[in-house]
Amino acid sequence: MTSSTLKTRPSRPARSRSGARRNGSHAYIHVVLGVGGFIMAFPFLWQIIMSLSTNAEVQSVTPTFWPAHLQWGNYVAVFERLPFFDELRTSIEVTVIRTLAQIVLCTMAGYAFARMRFVGKGPILAIVLSILLVPSQVYLISQYQIVQGFGWLDTVFGLVAPGLFSAFGTFLMRTAFLRMPAELEEAARIDGANPFQIFWRIMLPLARPSISVLAITTVLWSWNELLWPLVVSTDSSKMPLAAGLATIAGDVTINYPVLMAASLMAMAPILIVFIVLQRRVIDGLASSGLK
Amino acid sequence: MKRRKRFDGWWPVLFVAPLLAGVLLFYIWPILQTFYFSFTTWGVFGGATWSGFANYVQLITDPQLYVSLLNTVIYTAVVLLGVPIAVWLANLVNTPGLRFAQLYRVLFFLPYVAMPAAISLVWRIIFNGDFGILNYFIGLVGIKGPYWISSPGFALAAVSIVGLWSSLGFSMIILGAGLKDIPPELHEAAELDGASPARRFRSITVPLLTPSIFFVVIVTTISSFQLFDLLYAMLGAKNPVMPKTMSLVFYFYQSGFIDNDKGFAAAIAMFIFVLIGIITLFQFRFQRRWVSND
Numbered sequence: 001m002t003s004s005t006l007k008t009r010p011s012r013p014a015r016s017r018s019g020a021r022r023n024g025s026h027a028y029i030h031v032v033l034g035v036g037g038f039i040m041a042f043p044f045l046w047q048i049i050m051s052l053s054t055n056a057e058v059q060s061v062t063p064t065f066w067p068a069h070l071q072w073g074n075y076v077a078v079f080e081r082l083p084f085f086d087e088l089r090t091s092i093e094v095t096v097i098r099t100l101a102q103i104v105l106c107t108m109a110g111y112a113f114a115r116m117r118f119v120g121k122g123p124i125l126a127i128v129l130s131i132l133l134v135p136s137q138v139y140l141i142s143q144y145q146i147v148q149g150f151g152w153l154d155t156v157f158g159l160v161a162p163g164l165f166s167a168f169g170t171f172l173m174r175t176a177f178l179r180m181p182a183e184l185e186e187a188a189r190i191d192g193a194n195p196f197q198i199f200w201r202i203m204l205p206l207a208r209p210s211i212s213v214l215a216i217t218t219v220l221w222s223w224n225e226l227l228w229p230l231v232v233s234t235d236s237s238k239m240p241l242a243a244g245l246a247t248i249a250g251d252v253t254i255n256y257p258v259l260m261a262a263s264l265m266a267m268a269p270i271l272i273v274f275i276v277l278q279r280r281v282i283d284g285l286a287s288s289g290l291k
Numbered sequence: 292m293k294r295r296k297r298f299d300g301w302w303p304v305l306f307v308a309p310l311l312a313g314v315l316l317f318y319i320w321p322i323l324q325t326f327y328f329s330f331t332t333w334g335v336f337g338g339a340t341w342s343g344f345a346n347y348v349q350l351i352t353d354p355q356l357y358v359s360l361l362n363t364v365i366y367t368a369v370v371l372l373g374v375p376i377a378v379w380l381a382n383l384v385n386t387p388g389l390r391f392a393q394l395y396r397v398l399f400f401l402p403y404v405a406m407p408a409a410i411s412l413v414w415r416i417i418f419n420g421d422f423g424i425l426n427y428f429i430g431l432v433g434i435k436g437p438y439w440i441s442s443p444g445f446a447l448a449a450v451s452i453v454g455l456w457s458s459l460g461f462s463m464i465i466l467g468a469g470l471k472d473i474p475p476e477l478h479e480a481a482e483l484d485g486a487s488p489a490r491r492f493r494s495i496t497v498p499l500l501t502p503s504i505f506f507v508v509i510v511t512t513i514s515s516f517q518l519f520d521l522l523y524a525m526l527g528a529k530n531p532v533m534p535k536t537m538s539l540v541f542y543f544y545q546s547g548f549i550d551n552d553k554g555f556a557a558a559i560a561m562f563i564f565v566l567i568g569i570i571t572l573f574q575f576r577f578q579r580r581w582v583s584n585d
Binding site: 026029030032033034036037038039040041043044046047050058059060061062063105106108109111112113116117118121124127128130131133134135136137138139140141142143144145146161162164165167170194195196199220223224226227230231241242243245246256259260263264266267270271274275278279281282285286287 | 304305540
């Protein structure tokens with residue numbers, strides 16, 4: 001497109017070629033991505049603006065692009081008008097317990113499926129992975145029955161229970177352990193290490209990148225999950241944030257700016273983690289290829 | 292030296308048993324039980340009695356099934372429109388030496404990590420018929436915007452737009468990983484032969500990206516077919532438009548946990564299961580026609 005394209009010499013290394021060449025067309029790329037990026041971010045920006053406005057400003061027909069006075073009090077009102085603190089604590093408990101449990105259970109099972117020999121390994125692995133083919137609605141009703149049978153409705157036990165176990169996590173960790181060289185194990189075995197020591201001291205540290213992918217996906221999935229919490233909790237002070245917010249959404253007495261402040265605070269932990277760890281999160285999700 | 296043809300005694304039991312116990316109790320058993328439930332009718336005070344195919348007969352004669360199915364298909368189709376857009380955008384973001392590339396990635400990916408229940412509330416206000424900013428912008432060009440959330444067709448459109456918005460970043464990330472695997476020599480050779488950037492995009496990038504595109508299409512289809520969170524949080528469970536706007540999973544939720552008809556809901560769940568299975572199979576068969584695996 002530009003004249004510099006013609007002058008590019010064939011033997012040039014890729015890096016300098018690309019750096020020098022497309023500067024002319026980069027402007028178009030920045031316009032497309034800039035406008036697109038703004039559209040993607042706009043709801044978040046608008047949410048921040050609305051959370052700092054008065055209810056009247058949010059509901060004015062001509063939008064208030066900037067509130068007359070920043071209403072920081074809306075953020076305080078979240079704690080007074082909603083059981084926000086209880087819901088936040090529930091969300092944190094559920095997410096932490098699930099993430100730790102999945103890391104322990106999935107790394108151990110994934111390691112055994114990848115590296116150990118035992119009777120029935122193939123069929124057992126097939127049973128675990130078969131869950132991946134089944135949409136969650138298929139087990140939801142019966143999971144509810146089980147949790148109800150244990151008396152766990154409206155408790156953290158009920159919220160965390162099914163999500164402690166993950167076929168996806170097991171698959172992810174098995175793949176990670178399959179890739180590791182066999183020599184490491186052999187050497188440790190000759191030195192007299194037992195299978196647990198090999199797993200704990202040698203293999204687990206090497207699996208750290210995959211463990212962080214597992215942790216990121218579990219945190220994201222657990223924090224944002226809606227259907228299961230709606231099913232097992234009815235008391236708004238015992239719900240996690242996602243269910244709490246969705247439940248009050250239709251409540252006409254709630255005031256919009258407070259709702260915006262609450263929803264922003266509910267998303268904030270994940271958004272902050274994502275922005276701080278952006279590269280690792282993006283690469284991790286790209287490599288796992290799944291939520 | 293010992294070979295790998297060796298059994299590890301009781302260690303594997305210790306490693307696998309905790310996960311397996313949970314999987315059997317919370318997943319495998321429920322799958323079997325739901326299949327059984329789908330052939331039972333539930334009394335008001337609990338207790339399921341065998342009723343053969345009654346739920347399935349009721350299901351396929353229920354107009355609500357077809358409304359929900361059609362809404363789900365429309366939603367999925369709109370979200371799939373995002374895939375070609377994502378191919379285009381991912382290719383732009385992956386331009387070598389582009390400044391701010393990481394910033395763009397973050398911006399596009401932000402909606403994917405945002406809690407659906409929370410961000411839906413924001414969209415709900417953006418789509419408000421009286422004071423929503425979307426109708427304000429539409430009004431600037433002289434069009435009177437509709438009451439999105441309270442008219443069935445527009446409510447589904449609103450939910451679909453948000454679905455597209457929230458899934459675009461995920462597709463871009465997966466496609467971006469695929470783009471990095473395309474050897475730069477191919478582009479260089481084509482460039483020497485005088486191929487324009489547009490021509491190279493069409494003849495090199497897209498064909499070599501088909502495995503990633505295929506993966507994105509499958510994952511997007513399966514997740515779109517399970518539309519629930521956005522619909523529930525944007526419209527509210529008690530919204531009068533819901534019967535005309537609901538998805539299959541909402542229909543399942545309403546039957547099983549609001550109307551408390553768990554046998555019927557189990558039949559819906561089996562229907563969703565079979566449907567997703569058929570779609571996935573179909574996509575894998577169709578894959579051979581257009582995915583290059585070289």
